[in-house]
Amino acid sequence: MARSFDIPPIYRSSSISSLKQIRSENDHLKKDFQPSLLVAGKVHFRLARHFGFCFGVENAIERVYKALRENPDKRIFLLSEMIHNPHVNDDLKKRGIKFIHSTDGSPLLSLDLLQPDDIVIIPAFGTTLEMIQRLEEKKVNLQSYNTTCPFVERVWKRSVKLGSLGYTVLIHGHSCHEETKATFSHAKSAANALILHDKKEAHLLAGFMRRMAKIPKQKEESLTKSQQDNLKRLKEDFFSSFKGRYSQGFCLEKDLSKIGVVNQTTILASETRSISSYLASVMIELYGAKRFREHFADTRDTLCYATLENQLSVQSLLEGQGDLAVIVGGYNSSNTFHLAEILQKKIPVYCIKDADEIQNRRKIHHLDLQTKKLRCTNDWLPDKADETVILISAGASCPDSLVEEVVNRIAELYGEKSPFQDFIFASSVR
Numbered sequence: 001m002a003r004s005f006d007i008p009p010i011y012r013s014s015s016i017s018s019l020k021q022i023r024s025e026n027d028h029l030k031k032d033f034q035p036s037l038l039v040a041g042k043v044h045f046r047l048a049r050h051f052g053f054c055f056g057v058e059n060a061i062e063r064v065y066k067a068l069r070e071n072p073d074k075r076i077f078l079l080s081e082m083i084h085n086p087h088v089n090d091d092l093k094k095r096g097i098k099f100i101h102s103t104d105g106s107p108l109l110s111l112d113l114l115q116p117d118d119i120v121i122i123p124a125f126g127t128t129l130e131m132i133q134r135l136e137e138k139k140v141n142l143q144s145y146n147t148t149c150p151f152v153e154r155v156w157k158r159s160v161k162l163g164s165l166g167y168t169v170l171i172h173g174h175s176c177h178e179e180t181k182a183t184f185s186h187a188k189s190a191a192n193a194l195i196l197h198d199k200k201e202a203h204l205l206a207g208f209m210r211r212m213a214k215i216p217k218q219k220e221e222s223l224t225k226s227q228q229d230n231l232k233r234l235k236e237d238f239f240s241s242f243k244g245r246y247s248q249g250f251c252l253e254k255d256l257s258k259i260g261v262v263n264q265t266t267i268l269a270s271e272t273r274s275i276s277s278y279l280a281s282v283m284i285e286l287y288g289a290k291r292f293r294e295h296f297a298d299t300r301d302t303l304c305y306a307t308l309e310n311q312l313s314v315q316s317l318l319e320g321q322g323d324l325a326v327i328v329g330g331y332n333s334s335n336t337f338h339l340a341e342i343l344q345k346k347i348p349v350y351c352i353k354d355a356d357e358i359q360n361r362r363k364i365h366h367l368d369l370q371t372k373k374l375r376c377t378n379d380w381l382p383d384k385a386d387e388t389v390i391l392i393s394a395g396a397s398c399p400d401s402l403v404e405e406v407v408n409r410i411a412e413l414y415g416e417k418s419p420f421q422d423f424i425f426a427s428s429v430r
């Protein structure tokens with residue numbers, strides 16, 4: 001049975017909890033990714049099978065509120081946003097928790113302010129070894145309420161293991177994201193590491209691997225002048241292409257020949273898989289099918305279950321009807337953005353932080369997925385004679401209460417009552 005967490009009721013929705021419970025009872029093995037159908041007159045909402053708080057987020061929320069309850073007289077700090085949701089972070093600030101860094105890593109408070117009696121909470125996506133060391137020097141209480149997600153720690157352990165076996169760790173992630181910075185820090189403690197942003201960069205890397213493979217494996221001084229020139233150019237190109245994203249001492253001659261791929265747990269799982277299988281094929285091309293396992297580690301088990309389930313559920317939404325999609329989540333939430341990214345290939349998608357972004361039937365404020373800036377769109381809801389179908393999902397850091405408010409707000413714009421009372425399942429009506 002899945003562990004249940006003590007989460008403040010403001011983040012729960014009793015309707016969505018019941019709906020999720022029924023879905024889970026009917027699908028113990030989590031094989032059914034069909035959406036749930038909620039009907040409000042002529043508006044039909046197709047709600048993703050899996051969305052909202054994941055294990056790691058619920059665990060983090062439980063611990064941080066516990067810290068507040070158990071330490072009314074102590075100063076409590078969060079290293080940065082605990083999860084990427086403004087509602088949760090604002091509530092914690094109101095309750096007196098102070099944030100040391102902003103999401104981009106810039107300091108909001110000096111570490112010099114910290115005293116041994118203070119509690120410092122590490123967020124769900126963890127932190128770097130360098131930061132842990134600095135905090136340990138301050139002798140603050142770090143361990144009692146550490147909220148680092150065990151699935152993120154699993155990636156770190158896997159990276160260290162890869163390093164001990166002589167593999168270079170390739171991290172598929174956003175180099176500015178706290179989790180990727182943390183994974184890079186843990187990986188480079190035991191291995192050489194490199195951050196890849198996307199599939200395009202995997203192709204770029206493969207180009208360097210192929211160029212490297214053409215240079216004879218011998219001491220640089222014994223290469224011909226033209227081979228030495230090629231190697232020099234190759235190194236310059238590589239280090240400028242991946243500037244700031246490789247570990248110190250990264251050596252092209254050695255570190256491109258034995259690799260393993262891990263990822264930022266909230267990134268597009270399908271893209272990590274695609275990068276991984278592409279690089280595996282490059283290693284087969286360079287070293288042959290028989291020897292490729294010596295050069296490429298199998299790291300499929302580092303993908304986070306929640307990210308994968310949410311992404312598969314959204315993929316399944318696209319298999320049926322839909323006029324538009326609304327994705328609820330923080331604007332700096334990477335996993336929310338990727339859900340929207342999957343859907344936007346087929347239909348208009350509005351990524352919103354909460355129901356307040358829905359101004360009226362004509363106007364909505366939302367995140368523009370191309371520019372990643374906030375914008376306002378007019379005439380976002382269609383005026384159809386027949387039914388309007390709206391696809392709904394939410395990021396792993398989004399409270400269910402916000403999703404319920406969004407659905408109810410849209411129903412209200414059509415003059416309908418909340419559809420949560422009499423939901424039926426799409427799997428039975430498709």
Ligand code: SF4
Binds near residue numbers: 057125266304306307
């Ligand atoms: S998305 Fe996965 S890795 Fe990230 S906090 Fe949630 S469960 Fe943990």
